[in-house]
Structure formats: C-alpha cells, structure tokens
Amino acid sequence: MQLKSYISVVGCHAEGEVGDVIVGGVLDAPRTCKTMYEKLVYFQTQRDDIRQLLLNEPRGRSSMNANLILPPCDPQAEAGFLIMESDEYAPMSGSNAICTATVLLETGMIPMVEPVTTFNLDTAAGLVGITAACENGKCKAVTFDNAASFVFGLDIPIEVPGLGTVRVDVAWGGMMFALVDAASCGLKIDNSHGPKLVEVGERIKRAVQSQYVPIHPENPLIKGVTNFCWTQPSEQIQDKLVAVNTVVVSPGRFDRSPCGTGTCARMAVMHARGELQVQQQFEHRSIIGTKFDCQIRATTKVGEHDAILARITGRAWITSFKQVVLDPTDPFPSGFRVPDQWHVPSDSS
Template structure:
C-alpha cells in the first residue's frame, strides 16, 4: 500500500460487513450475514445479546443506518446464533433510534434472506422454522416455490393491552385519548380522525409532528413495563389508525401508519404494530379469534392476519397473533469503514431526519 505521496505505508484492516438488501411490503430491513462477531457466551438470551450490542457496539448500528451509508427509512438486522435451543437462528433488529425487541417486517426480511440464500434449508411448498428474538421465540411458516420465498407468516409473541382510552395531556393539543399495547414493541395508538387528521401523504407532516409530540407526552406520563421482562419498558413507537371496516370480501380491515423515531413512516403495515392493534381490537370485542384482519399501510401494502388463540401474560389478557406478508431481496452489498472517514458513526441532517427541538 502507498500513502498519498506514493511512499510505502503501513497496511490497515478495513472492516467489511456483508449485507443483503431486503424489504417487506415496502419497509427496508437489510440483513447482515457476515462481518460481525457474536456476543460473548455470558449472554444467555437474545435480550442480553441485544443489550450487549447496544452498550458495547452501538457504533455498528449508527454507521449502517445513518448517512452517508444509510437513511432514515430503513432498519438493519443482525443474524446470530440463537440462545433458545428450539430456534434455528437468532436475530437482532437495529432501528434508527433503538434496538427493537421484535419487528414483523424485519422478521419477514430476515426469514426471506435465510431461506433464499440457503442459510436455512428451503422445503417446498412449506418451510417451518423458529427465530429467537429479544422478545421471545417466533415461529415462521414460509410458502416456497421454485427457490423463492413467496410469503412469510410469523406466530408472534403474546400481545396485550396496557391501557385503553388513557387520557394524555399533550402540550398545545390538550387531552388525547390513547391506547397503549405490546405487540413485540411498546406502542401508543391514536385514531387519526380524533385529531382531525387522515392517513394520507397530504397530512404527512402533521401526522409525524403530532405523532411524535403525543408519543413524547406518553413517555413522560405513563411507563408500561413488560411483566415478564422488566428490561422492556416505555413506549417507543406510535400508531395512527383509522376505524375498523368490512372489506369487499367480507373480511375486517383497517388502515394504519406507524411513526418510527426520529420521525418517519413505516412503509409496511408494521407487524408488531399490527399485533398491538389486534390486541386493542380484541379487548374492545371488535376482532374475534380466527377472524381474518387485513391491515393496510400508507403505501397501500397489507399484512393478512388472525388471532390464533388467547393466553395470559402476567395479569394481562393476551392474544396469540399471526401476521403474514411478503419480502424481496433487493441487493447484495459490502459496507466498509475507511479509518480516515470523518463519519464513522454517520450523521443526520434535518431535511431527511425529523429533529424536533426539546419542548
């Protein structure tokens, strides 16, 4: 190697991350398949692995998701060895502002990559396996044909409601009625019409700004704690919803959009958000076990879902949700970090990243 004067220079090692680009119903969920060592053996659960990477190697997440290598509307998944002996693989979910315990679109992306690359052997017409996540074990049923993963249905962890119609005082907005539910992540859910909004690109700026304001108010006034893992607490995502309707085929359906921090829309219907919405609908008596529920996104894509049963999580009545969607591999790429790069953890600029002033 030579430096910029042409003289011999000391060689350096440049980290290389092997990544497959993927999206599920429009939401980007790239998958890291090489270049990152697993967490140490002292991490006995995927949640412990998640916290290890968050506290010791968070620069990887920032480098891959922030500019100039990433963008605001994407997530990245890290395939690791599972901790649960029943699982075939484990994965961690990196988002712009956090590591998510579970994500539906990212589970679909990761499953699609594992099957179409042969990391998990594909069986046609149906392949079944399990993924270990920081939220718990997730069962996968994939429809496969001619080497292609045509769809992925995942049996998510139990989902339940912490509060219905909770009054939250939001500065400059007054009292807002909010539902709070767990679907693999903690969600605050609000009917868009109650705030004079509709889920459409024409209202995008208001949906994001007001959604982030309501979420921050919820975070200050109500802190739910998962009854089986006290390390999972606090609302981190926000759902705008439209009322439940009956579609042309007689099935129940609704439109939603999830505001993901630091302020952008999930391009898919959001799998964990769908589970939280189903828990709310079931608690209100609007969605029964076995009924088909179609959840649509702001881009028009949809997940097809049902409640396969009920259970208890601590003191909470919970549902067992199943979500079905599609994923597509979009690229094969290697991301590198030059040691002279001035942005090893990337950066954010306000034209693309919602960066509100602190209230």
C-alpha cells in the same frame, strides 16, 4: 487497503419497509449472554458502532433498518436475530422478521423446503414461529406467529402541548406502542397529511413517555413507549375486516409496511374492545397501500394481562448484495444526521 469494518449485507424490504440483513463480518456476543435479550443489551451498550455505521448517513438513511443474524439461545430456534432501528434496538419487528426469514431461505442459510418451510427464530421478545410459502427457489410469503401481545390501557388521557387531552391506547406487540385514532386529532392517514401526522405523532409519543411508563411483566427491563401508531376505523369488506394504519418511527418518518408489531398491538386493542375475534380474518394496510393478512390464532395470559397470539403474513424481496466498509481515515465513523431527513418535531404546536 486496511479496513476497520467489512460487513456483508443482503438488502431486503418487506411490503416497502427496508430491513437489510447482516450475514457476515460481525461476531456473536460473548458467551456470557444467555438470552437474545442479553445479546441485544450487549450490542446496544458495547457495539452500537455497527448500528450507527449502517443506518446513519452517508451509508444509511432514516427509512431503513438492519437485522443481525446470530446463533440462537433457544434450542428450539434455527437462528437468532437482533433488530437495529434508527433510535433503538427493537425486541421484535414483524417486517424485519419477514425480511430475515426470506434472506435466510433465499441465500441457503436455512434449507428451503417446497412448498412450505417451517422453523423458529429466536428474538429478544421470545420465540417466533415462521411458516414460509416457497416455490421455485423463491420465498413467496412469510407467516410469523408472534409472541403474546396485550393491552396496558385503553383511552388513557395524555396532556399534549398544543393539543390538550388526547385519548391513547397503550399495547405491547413486540414493541411498546401508543395508538391514537387519527380522526380524533383532526387528521387522516393519507400522504397529504404526512408531515402533520409525523409531527403530531412524535409530539404525542413524547407526551406519553413523560406521563405513562408501561413495564413488561416478564422482563422489567423492557419499559416505556417507543413507537406511535395512527389508526382509522376498520370496515367489513366481504369476508374480512380491513383497516389502515401508519406507524411513526423516531426520529420522524413512517413505517412503509403495515408494521408487524404495531399490527399485533392493534389486534390486541381491537380484541380488548370486542372488535376482532379469534380466527377472524383481518387485513391491515399501510400508508403506501401494502398489506398484512392477519388473525388471532388463540388467547393467553401474560402476567395479569389478557393477551392474544397473533399470526401475520407478508412478503419480502431481496434488493441487493453489498459490502459495507469503514476506511480508517473516514471522518464519519459513526455517520451523521441532517434535520432535513432526520426530522424531530418541536414540542410546541
């Protein structure tokens, strides 16, 4: 059989969020791409067939991501990777970084050193430091030191069809996030509120996109909100702050993990409000109860913005080894989407 594509993938999830890792069958971007962001643009504009093949049905589903391991552009990094999501190429993703680091170590692509392995990953959002706790050949936990996170605005009034004025925080955590307290919209982060959280979250996000366009001060090509985070107030439990969130990922589903970049964005908001201090322990929980252990390791500046440097720890597990193929006679080379799973809510209430 002659195949048009033969892609080797290691299945993986981090705290419930699927982040499969492509380990073979895809060539690097051209040498003219000098940064990981330029590689991102190349795959987005020239090789998006890979993302569509892997993530759309019948091979994929709405609640999964794919990570492409590539040679790094930064000489300080051992590997580079690009993050493919259902509707975008994310400059950075925490759960996907944890998946990628785990796969690199447990498959031997990066030598595992016990009890701790350290290395850097090159991403389109900048260099990300990895510290992996390792034991008996297993990567038991991954800590990543993210690039700087910062707030664009707090309590921004956004007019949302069917809801009126909603107060929105906008922050960068490796992706652009709009954050809203669920209670302000009469909702609670709970499975029983799931369909409404998705529908209203998507609606607010599209309203933000039409009314407020943040631009990253160090890369003006990164602009506009692409993710939405529902929050609930934090509470002090013993020696740490604990809070619940859920991120609504287009086209309308929950991030199963606490969302690494969303956590970084929320930590920047909390710090800006005086709710989270440097070195303070913070536990962020997902809608399914999984958690990331977090802290602000330092503060910095990004352009004119006060920023934080977040450190987040989570776990990942390899779930499969698979070869994804494309038969030249397959009628769905780009896959397809059906609205029972690929939900896109209407603008009306």
